[in-house]
Amino acid sequence: MSHVTRETLAAAAKRDLEAILQRGKPLTPKERLAIVPQEMPTQDPQVRRRTMSEVALGYTAEQSRLESLRCLQCRNAPCVEGCPVRIDIPAFVKAAGEGDIQAAIGIIKRNSLLPSVCGRVCPQETQCQENCTVGKALKDTAKAVAVGRIERFVADWEREQGKALPPSVKPETGRKVAVIGTGPASITVAADVRREGHQVVMFEAFHKPGGVMVYGIPEFRLPKRIVEAEISALQAMGVEVRTNFVIGRTRKLRDLLDKDGFDAAFVGTGAGLPKFMGIEGENLVGVFSANEYLTRVNLMKAHDFERADTPIFRSRVVAVLGGGNVAMDAARTAVRLGAEAVHIVYRRTEKEMPARIEEVGHAKEEGVIFHLLENAKRIVGDEQGLVTGMECLRYELGEPDASGRRRPVEVKGSEFIMPVDTVIVAIGNDSNPLIPRTTGGLQVTKWGNIIVDDTGKTSIDRIYAGGDIVLGAATVILAMGEGRRAAASINALLKG
Ligand SMILES: Cc1cc2nc3c(=O)[nH]c(=O)nc-3n(C[C@H](O)[C@H](O)[C@H](O)COP(=O)(O)OP(=O)(O)OC[C@H]3O[C@@H](n4cnc5c(N)ncnc54)[C@H](O)[C@@H]3O)c2cc1C
Structure with missing residues (x-):
């Protein structure tokens, strides 16, 4: 199949969108179903074979709007059922279809902290998009509304416009939380806990923070500047990131609580054992x-x-x-x-x-x-x-x-x-065994995953865990969901 350039896709989308807007009438469901699904522009395979730069180039503004107009705005929103963090997909897609990108990203951010990442790497075809009514009506799930691509467009737009401001932080509480690891589970915990005014220190074994998003997923799928921007946002909130710091070696997990004055800890050390x-x-x-x-x-x-x-x-x-x-x-x-x-x-x-x-x-x-x-x-x-x-x-x-x-x-x-x-x-990959091995009383499954209750708490008081270390090798969005649950529990604990 010959490669279709971004310019060609952009020109077609511009033409189709203008035709719709000129009519000035709301679209009927039949008309929405007739809109051509927007293809993701990509680099030519012959060129990208020799470069690490990103393969998928992202929708243009017109493509994002046109794709959003394909959404039928189903009342029962089956797409939301398929989203592990339950983003209000119809609402953000509606805003994107109206060209109100700021509103669209605001809706996503109520539930997801890393939309630029998730828009790129989430397995949408087996989550939100699998349930999409449009895909079902067209008898082809590949023709579902491209929720992830629209998410990526609005999130990138916000970052590129310099409008992605770090979340506001409540007055300092004097409480201190250790977050082990800097992957998506830990980033979510750090942000949610810091928002409440608690001091947060992240400990990372590698010399760079970001977890698998930095060391595993290649640049051509997820540019590192995107993850770096998220880490910078955490630092702007006042989160401290200590790299080259291996919990279990440089310092034991229990010592953080018993000797170093941390009130709680979150373990998000992932599944890094091949x-x-x-x-x-x-x-x-x-x-x-x-x-x-x-x-x-x-x-x-x-x-x-x-x-x-x-x-x-x-x-x-x-x-x-x-x-x-x-x-x-x-x-x-x-x-x-x-x-x-x-x-x-x-x-x-x-x-x-x-x-x-x-x-x-x-x-x-x-x-x-x-x-x-x-x-x-x-x-x-x-x-x-x-x-x-x-x-x-x-x-x-x-x-x-x-x-x-x-x-x-x-x-x-x-x-x-x-x-x-x-x-x-x-x-x-299996879970990294270092922390369970060096933390007496920390219960794990026979596969080495840390066992948590439904609040994300481990067998040890004040120690929480989430992400791949609990689930086994899973996904970015599931890790974020786990982080959000544990952060809510930590915040409740510290409030008490
Ligand atoms: C190559 C690859 C491609 C993937 N592609 C996708 C994809 O397309 N879509 C998707 O959704 N998911 C994908 N995944 C899975 C996804 O990246 C993970 O599910 C997710 O990153 C897990 O997040 P986490 O926060 O639990 O841990 P991680 O991202 O694994 O982060 C854990 C961090 O903890 C640090 N750490 C470990 N032990 C210690 C210690 N003792 N002390 C201090 N720090 C420590 C590690 O260095 C690491 O930085 C992929 C995974 C890999 C490996």
């Missing part, structure tokens, strides 16, 4: 966890082969094991780092892939080769310990397993060798 396949050859040179690969590129600029302190391995042929967002991010990063061929190896079919449909589409456009119903059996190396290939097996789908997805079943005797020099394992 899982491996447990197959032969995983310790060869050229095998990475996706976490390491992405962190070294995103955070340590390891792809800057000339200047980086720890430049990354120059790969020729890369295999990425897995089918989620992390696998797509790793594969698309490898393309940008100059690999000649990048293969995604996934043991189910595309239908079962957990990655966002858009990300799979973008990966294909950028030349990533998909090997479905295949998986690695062992990784093969030479006498120097360098990866030379991967022995793979073919699979077919059997009966559904506990997850409801059809179980992949090995095809006996189907082994074959895939010649590669790099293998990136992207099959999921």
